[in-house]
Amino acid sequence: MQDIRVKVDSGSYLITQNLNDLKSFAKQKSKVLLICDSNTKQHALTIQNDLNCESLLEVLSPGEDTKSFTSIVYLLEKYSSQLNRASGVVLVGGGMIGDLGALFSSLLFRGIDFYMVPTTLLSMVDSSIGGKTAVNLKTGKNLAGVFSSPKGVFINFNFLKTLPWIELLSGYGELIKSALIDSEAFYQKALNLDLKGYFESKEVSDEFSTLVYKAMLLKKNVVQEDPFEKGLRKVLNLGHTMSHAIESYYKYKIPHGVCVFYGLFLEGALGKHLGYVDSNYPLEVLDKFRQLGLDEFDGKWRDLESWLKVDKKNFDATIQFAFLKKPGVLYDLQKISTSVQLEKVFEKEEIFS
Amino acid sequence: MQDIRVKVDSGSYLITQNLNDLKSFAKQKSKVLLICDSNTKQHALTIQNDLNCESLLEVLSPGEDTKSFTSIVYLLEKYSSQLNRASGVVLVGGGMIGDLGALFSSLLFRGIDFYMVPTTLLSMVDSSIGGKTAVNLKTGKNLAGVFSSPKGVFINFNFLKTLPWIELLSGYGELIKSALIDSEAFYQKALNLDLKGYFESKEVSDEFSTLVYKAMLLKKNVVQEDPFEKGLRKVLNLGHTMSHAIESYYKYKIPHGVCVFYGLFLEGALGKHLGYVDSNYPLEVLDKFRQLGLDEFDGKWRDLESWLKVDKKNFDATIQFAFLKKPGVLYDLQKISTSVQLEKVFEKEEIFS
Secondary structure, eight states, rough: OOOOOEEEEEEEEEEOHHHHHHHHHTTSSSSSEEETTTTTTTHHHHHHHHHHEEEEEEEEOSSSGSSSHHHHHHHHHTTTTTOOOOOOEEEEEEEHHHHHHHHHHHHHHTTTEEEEEEEEEHHIITTSSBBBBOEETEEEEEOOOOOOOEEEEOOGGGGGGOHHHHHHHHHHHHHHHHHHHHHHHHHHHHHHHOOOHHHHHOOOHHHHHHHHHHHHHHHHHHHHHHHTOOOGGGGGTTHHHHHHHHHHTTTTOHHHHHHHHHHHHHHHHHHHHHTTOSSSHHHHHHHHHTTTEEEOOOOOOGHHHHHHHOOOOOOTTEEEEEEETTTESSSSSSEEEEEHHHHTTTOGGGOOO | OOOOEEEETTTTOOOOOOOHHHHHHHTSSSSSEEEEETTTHHHHHHHHHHSSEEEEEEEEOOSSSGHHHHHHHHHHHHHTTTTOOOOEEEEEESSHHHHHHHHHHBBBBBBBBBEEEEEEEIIIITTHHHHHEEEEETEEEEEEEEEOOOOOEOOOOOGGOOOOOHHHHHHHHHHHHHHHOHHHHHHHHHHOOOHHHHHHHOOOHHHHHHHHHEEEEEHHHHHHHOTTSSSGGGGGGHHHHHHHHHHHHHHTTTTTHHHHHHHHHHHHHHHHHHTOOOOOHHHHHHHHHHTTTTOOOOOOOGGGGHHHHHOOOOOOEEEEOOOEEEEESSSSSTTTTEEEEHHHTTOOOGOOO
16 A cells, blocks of 8 residues: 555655654653553554553543543543653544544643554544544533644554454445545445455455545545535535435444444445436445345434534534535535425435335 | 734734724624623624624623633534524634633534634734733643634724723733733833823723734744744743642632732742843843732742642643743844753842842
């Protein structure tokens, strides 16, 4: 995999499989704090050993419940007296550790440098790129955060070997999303990826790593064009308006990317019903979702209404969706996000079944 | 007073006495949330009436205790369901409301627009300019925050009429700091300002408003040159290393600018002792402090040690100070902040008396 250079306001950073970039980050710091959860502690210890510098290790509880201001305040109170502005933070984990740890780093002393080590497929293809930090509020997921870029992202496919099947599927959901946004060709390849084969063999095929690389590249290109989500970047929310509502409904017990996977079908079906989508991809995505043994939403659609309303992208009585005409082609390139009146969303229960 | 245009990464904004700038900010927003405390509620109601748009009013408790993550989470949970990304926030109050409200605005949905209406002399000359947002931690003051700029700052000298004497003195401390950094001439004018005359007459003289304007201009020029405090901006911390320690020692019961006022003397005296400062300004500042009836630090100097250590500017065993050779002249323009070994700071108790 080639290095990817991401340009940001303050310069640029690398997404790389070369550990030396992280090593030189650590070398410039007076002290390094590694943050992980109990699932990724082993990986963090490996990194800590490789870095061989003055360091601290913080092991948090895994799961979305940890992604809260309670954790932020705990970390800030604890490390404000153990670190200083010349310290660095290394985040070893999935999206929860990345989002939370990056927000903590951005708040401590009004920002100290941090480096991302994504250990899940989901965080590799999505959350580690783009500078979004976040915690959840009682009122919804990711409602608080800032934009803040890491000093680098270290990719090690070996970390995926210990990933449970459901977490692999979660990353796959975001991979399909990126593929759908990119092109018909990428979408077809993503849909036909032999994920079970990988899970059984633990061998990252060239095909698999190429798809991950393409997803990272797509995300990089989009966020570089529109870092603060004023326009184009909203396309990355494909499937996410529905997925956020479903996640909230299930109290975050279902992995994010699995909800996105289903959200791609749901929003696609809605788009077809409204005449925006002119492709068979929604049903193909649903078929794949079922094929992989995943469980569909078992509530009433109307139950999602209150969660759709609180989504931070929504303005007043309309709900924002990014619709694709077909893979690789936005329905409305000018507007990107299309507003749908809330009553239109649940007009016909049967469009989702 | 002329408008001051502040350039920031995302464009620029105005510091202005013209209410139309705030009015046009509000007009562009779907809804406006005004945040104030019970001391500034009357001013907020006046502004709310002037704006005449769809709005909400949040009245917080006054005082440093409110500047915490407890308040941030309260505001985020409450307003994440009542506002959206097209909403705006107007902050009517002193430094506490400004620092807290700007951090809240910067975190909600990863940042919604906010506008500052400083109602104290301190916030006019200092905290409303420069994009620093903050809350206090148990471990120290302003240890958490982000850099984030307002869309404008509205200055109305009438708000100062209701300001208690001690709050006026607090602003005066920061005014003297700005004057010291700027030049001998500005420093002399600031030192000779008839503050009591203003407090009795409530008439803002041309002389007074000119000094406020010059202080805002100095701050603007410094932060524009160095928005993220990588170098030059550290000069604005003149007097602040000591003042933060004193504030922490007294559990924030003494207004910030009063501590800065005394900190200017303390750091000046330390600088003289160490041979950095070659001017009589430290004693002049102390004389003025006493003349105005303010109480000096009544603890032991060593009691400040633990608070000096936690200051977020400090790297390891040294304490950072910005020293002036004399008014308007930095001791070390290359380094700006000069490191002093902690044991050197309290070498001789008598240098501070």
